[in-house]
Amino acid sequence: MSGWALIRIWTVVVYLFMFLPVAVVVLLSFNASQFGAFPMTGLSLRWFGELWANEAILRAFRVSFLLGALTAAISTTLGVLAALALVRYDFRGKNLVSTVLIAPILVPEVVLAVALLLFLRFLQMPKSFALLLLGHVIFTLPFVVLVVQARLVGIRRDVEEAALSLGASPRQTFFAVTLPLLAPAIFAGMLFAFTISFDDITGTLFWKPGGVETVPTQIFAMLRNSISPEINALGTVMIVLTVGLPLLGAAIARRLGARTR
Known part of the structure; x- marks a missing residue:
């Protein structure tokens, strides 16, 4: 495997490490369940309504x-x-x-x-x-x-x-x-x-x-x-x-x- 390939792989790993937690937060904000765990029980805007209240x-x-x-x-x-x-x-x-x-x-x-x-x-x-x-x-x-x-x-x-x-x-x-x-x-x-x-x-x-x-x-x-x-x-x-x-x-x-x- 060439050096450039290793650099590309390492770059992808770093970006996943940085942005995957953000993606998880966004995904769990639409979780219908009160408990933030996978697998999700469904999609809901309930928690955004809770914010409004x-x-x-x-x-x-x-x-x-x-x-x-x-x-x-x-x-x-x-x-x-x-x-x-x-x-x-x-x-x-x-x-x-x-x-x-x-x-x-x-x-x-x-x-x-x-x-x-x-x-x-x-x-x-x-x-x-x-x-x-x-x-x-x-x-x-x-x-x-x-x-x-x-x-x-x-x-x-x-x-x-x-x-x-x-x-x-x-x-x-x-x-x-x-x-x-x-x-x-x-x-x-x-x-x-x-x-x-x-x-x-x-x-x-x-x-x-x-x-x-x-x-x-x-x-x-x-x-x-x-x-x-x-x-x-x-x-x-x-x-x-x-x-x-x-x-x-x-x-x-x-x-x-x-x-x-």
């Missing part, structure tokens, strides 16, 4: 959607402004600012979570939803900056200069020329920020105040008691959201990119 889970979804939407809005706004400053302008300390903005990606999230928590305790600030939002913005901002920056580098400067030479103000040039060309990257960065925030658990466990649960922390709390079929259904919903949204966003961004060419 569970007020704690619905409340966690509301918190996660609100937190994700606010994180995406703030991170996208700051990320676009930061990318414009880093690409279009030269100023003292530019490399330092770029390093500081990208640093949260390089630091392990648990270290970042503990550091922010200790810093706010030093300032004698209690845990709050604002702290949770701040932590998510810090963690997602670098992704928006990198995505928008990569797109902005590819936009020719002379296109903007042509608009300026024809009498457009810098503000009009940004909204009429630069922003439409940046739209696919902005949309992709926004989806990245929302998905990462919605799916985060490590930092959320450190930053969230008492009585506030997001969907990942709600799953974690439910697992402390037992593995119920509701958890499988909730996991399936999370998989659909965290995988489907980026795929949908990529398709929309590709279409927007094709229109702006």
Whole structure:
């Protein structure tokens, strides 16, 4: 057997090891039986109905959607402004600012979570939803900056200069020329920020105040008691959201990119 054949076999084994448990969770979420075991006794949407009737889970979804939407809005706004400053302008300390903005990606999230928590305790600030939002913005901002920056580098400067030479103000040039060309990257960065925030658990466990649960922390709390079929259904919903949204966003961004060419 050749080396390439062994590599292919090993690749398949690794992918099966990674994704087979996910497939099992999705399959068991449609199990009619209360006990998650094979062979399945039948297919049913019963556990998704149980999710809809569970007020704690619905409340966690509301918190996660609100937190994700606010994180995406703030991170996208700051990320676009930061990318414009880093690409279009030269100023003292530019490399330092770029390093500081990208640093949260390089630091392990648990270290970042503990550091922010200790810093706010030093300032004698209690845990709050604002702290949770701040932590998510810090963690997602670098992704928006990198995505928008990569797109902005590819936009020719002379296109903007042509608009300026024809009498457009810098503000009009940004909204009429630069922003439409940046739209696919902005949309992709926004989806990245929302998905990462919605799916985060490590930092959320450190930053969230008492009585506030997001969907990942709600799953974690439910697992402390037992593995119920509701958890499988909730996991399936999370998989659909965290995988489907980026795929949908990529398709929309590709279409927007094709229109702006």
